[in-house]
Amino acid sequence: MTADSTLRVAVVGAGPAGIYAADILSKSGLDVSIDVLERLPVPFGLVRYGVAPDHPRIKQIIVALEKILGGGKARLLANVEYGVDLKLEDLRQFYDAVIFATGAIRDTALTIPGADLEGSYGAADFVSWYDGHPDVPRTWPLDAQHVAVLGAGNVALDVTRTLAKHVEDLMATDIPDNVAEGLGASEITDVHVFARRGPAQAKFSPLELRELGHVRDVDVIVYPEDFEFDAGSEAAINSSNQTKQVVKTLTDWTLDNYAGSPSLTASRRIHLHFLHAPVEILGEDGKVTGLRTERTVLTGDGNVVGTGQFHDWDVQAVYRAVGYFGSELVDVPFDDRGGVIRNREGRVLDVEGDHIPGLYTTGWIKRGPVGLIGHTKSDASETIAHLVSDVESVPRAPERDPQAIVDFLASRDVKVVEWDGWLRVNEHEARLGEAHGRARIKVVDRDELTRIARAES
Numbered sequence: 328m329t330a331d332s333t334l335r336v337a338v339v340g341a342g343p344a345g346i347y348a349a350d351i352l353s354k355s356g357l358d359v360s361i362d363v364l365e366r367l368p369v370p371f372g373l374v375r376y377g378v379a380p381d382h383p384r385i386k387q388i389i390v391a392l393e394k395i396l397g398g399g400k401a402r403l404l405a406n407v408e409y410g411v412d413l414k415l416e417d418l419r420q421f422y423d424a425v426i427f428a429t430g431a432i433r434d435t436a437l438t439i440p441g442a443d444l445e446g447s448y449g450a451a452d453f454v455s456w457y458d459g460h461p462d463v464p465r466t467w468p469l470d471a472q473h474v475a476v477l478g479a480g481n482v483a484l485d486v487t488r489t490l491a492k493h494v495e496d497l498m499a500t501d502i503p504d505n506v507a508e509g510l511g512a513s514e515i516t517d518v519h520v521f522a523r524r525g526p527a528q529a530k531f532s533p534l535e536l537r538e539l540g541h542v543r544d545v546d547v548i549v550y551p552e553d554f555e556f557d558a559g560s561e562a563a564i565n566s567s568n569q570t571k572q573v574v575k576t577l578t579d580w581t582l583d584n585y586a587g588s589p590s591l592t593a594s595r596r597i598h599l600h601f602l603h604a605p606v607e608i609l610g611e612d613g614k615v616t617g618l619r620t621e622r623t624v625l626t627g628d629g630n631v632v633g634t635g636q637f638h639d640w641d642v643q644a645v646y647r648a649v650g651y652f653g654s655e656l657v658d659v660p661f662d663d664r665g666g667v668i669r670n671r672e673g674r675v676l677d678v679e680g681d682h683i684p685g686l687y688t689t690g691w692i693k694r695g696p697v698g699l700i701g702h703t704k705s706d707a708s709e710t711i712a713h714l715v716s717d718v719e720s721v722p723r724a725p726e727r728d729p730q731a732i733v734d735f736l737a738s739r740d741v742k743v744v745e746w747d748g749w750l751r752v753n754e755h756e757a758r759l760g761e762a763h764g765r766a767r768i769k770v771v772d773r774d775e776l777t778r779i780a781r782a783e784s
Contacts, residue, residue, distance in 0.1 A: 331727050334359040334718060337422040338401070339409050339656075341365035342372020343700050344690025345428030346392045348707040349401035352426075355715050360729055361401035362422070366408035367461060368744050368776040369752055370396060372430055374700065376458045379485040380500035381492070383766075388700055397746055404732070405744040406777055410657035412741045421732040423721050424685045424714055427659060427668055427675070428707075431691040435650035435666070437477065441608030442647065446471065446615030450478070450486050450648035457489055457510075459503040461773035466505070469513035471643035475618045477605050478648030479522035480530040484539060486646050491518050491545045491595050501760070503769045517596045519640060523604035523623055524631050526553075526577045527560035533572035539597060540580070546593040549580045553601035559629030604633060608645050618642050651696035659686070668692050673710030674717075685721050687714055748780030755779050 334357050338345045341363045349361045369375065371389050378385045396403050407413070409429070418425050434449030441447065446468075455463045469490075476487050489497075494510040502510075522529055529536075540547050554577070556564075563570045577599070583590050586598075602623045609617035618640045623631035652666040660669040660677055668688040669676045675686035689710040690703050698706075714721075726732075736743050752770065760767035770776050778784075 332358065333727075334424065334721070335422045335724055335727065335729070336361050336424045336426065336714075337418050338363045338426045338428055340372065340428035340430060340690070340692075341367075341370035341396070341403060341405060342428065342430050342690065343374060343388065343392060344430065344693075344703040344707060345372075345426070346370070346395050346401075347704050348426050348428055348689045348711060350395045351704075351707050351711045352714065353400040355711060357715060357718060362729070362732065363396065363401050363403050364407045364409065365403065365405040366411075368406040368773060368780050369749055370403055370405060373432075376460045377432075377454055378458070379454075379489060380457065380502045380506075381488070381497055382485075383500065385700070386501075396749075402729070403744070403746045403749065404736070405748065406742055406780075407736060412736065412739060415658040417735070419685075419722075419724060421724050421726050421735070422685075423724050424687060426710065426714070427656060427686075427688040427692060428690045429654070429656060429692045431651040431653040431666060431696040433652045433654055433666075434647060435652045437605075437647045437649050439605055439607055441610050441615070444608055444610040444615045445613050446610075446644045447608050448644065448646050450476075450482050450646050451651055453486055453489075453646060454482065457502065457506050459506065459769040459771040461771055461776060465771065467509050468644075469509055469515065472514050473517045473519070473640075473642045474515060474644040474646065475605075475640060475642040476518060476520045476646045476648055478520075478650075479524070479528070480648065480650075481532055481535050482651075483520060483648035484531055484535045486648055487518050487520055487597055488539060488542060490515055490646075491597050492542055493544060493595075496543055499765060501756070501765070501767045501769050503771045505771065515595065517598065519598045519600060519618075519642060521600045521603045521605055521618070521620060523602070524629070525555050525557075525560055525601050525625055526574050527556055527563045527570055528629055529573055529577075529601070531573050533569055533576065536573055536576050540576070540584075542597075544593045545595045545597060546591040547580060547584050548586055548588075548591060548596055548598045549577060549584050550598075550600060551581045551585055553599075553603070554578065554581060555602060555625055557625035557627045557629065559627060560625065563629060602631065603638070604631070606637070609639065615643055615645055618645055651691065653692045653695070656692075665695060667695055672713060673706075674713050682717075684717070742777055742781060744777065744780040748782075751782060752776060752780050
């Protein structure tokens, strides 16, 4: 094919979803030129900024992603923010098709009284802080002794584990210096985790749950009265090996880790509460002073109803780990209820439900924040299959030269970071870590990241 016939595609978002989409498209058999645009100065999205620092095994996914971006299959254009540095009409000038893979980084709203009190935090915000996201404040208030975490998924476990761990046990990880300093000054002694349903309905992964029981000088406490199983629970246990393992771990803990057990001697404690639905975050003078929950009961199908029995818990901070939510993109149809781009199997739809030619989406902004990182591969495959089948009807952009988008961004004073810029950041962080016997220490300041990436003084 000639340069004019080469399909020009922009992928907006350099997290796993976007990078997998670029990889699959590059192997589709089409003559294609792919640019991956990223609003941060560095790539890898939630793998870098959403995985807990003490989970290096999951962070190793970056190695596979590096092979794709660094292997010439796609060009990285980082530090370019869609909706600010350029908009859809600009992309249409340079690309025949656009794939939005911007993920979901906001907290889902929790609509109970007191959710907006000082001391009520979204888990996504806390994760961004401890992972060194460049767009969040560098400090975090950790002056509460007793805190509550609302949620029964892996994010709730990550938040709980990070809050409860002694900071010296995190110093082998890539946590930034400011995070180490903040966690080192923490006054937390007790973390209470609340799930409104029973143990069989928890969305923990077995590995992460078991990991909770191996945190040094931290006891995990369960309450036998919270262990109720209905027909729906039994069905879930029998049909899912993962659920069976989670329930076994929790049930085993009832033998030794129950409240009042003489074996509980650690200086910090994690309390797991099931069948407690948060109904109000209590406060005085605008600050969190407690949490009110309602005891629930299983209804036979794995769901619950309230019993009218309430309990007030003495906590000074609440972390809401009830899910992520997507952010609306300029000029892109958005489903406000679902927090996703309006689409059908990855084809972006207009308000009439018709496909907008040349526009596609993948990842959490396509299907919502469900599933693990590996699920984004099959998700991207579906989207790319539609793009390949649509290729003859995709409108062609007027500007065909790949250099034109770089010149356009330069004309707007956008400090673009390409792949060699990431390599400079990577090497710099590794040197910082080497001086302290660590694999790396993250750079958190956006301007500093950009200067390092662009080799500016």
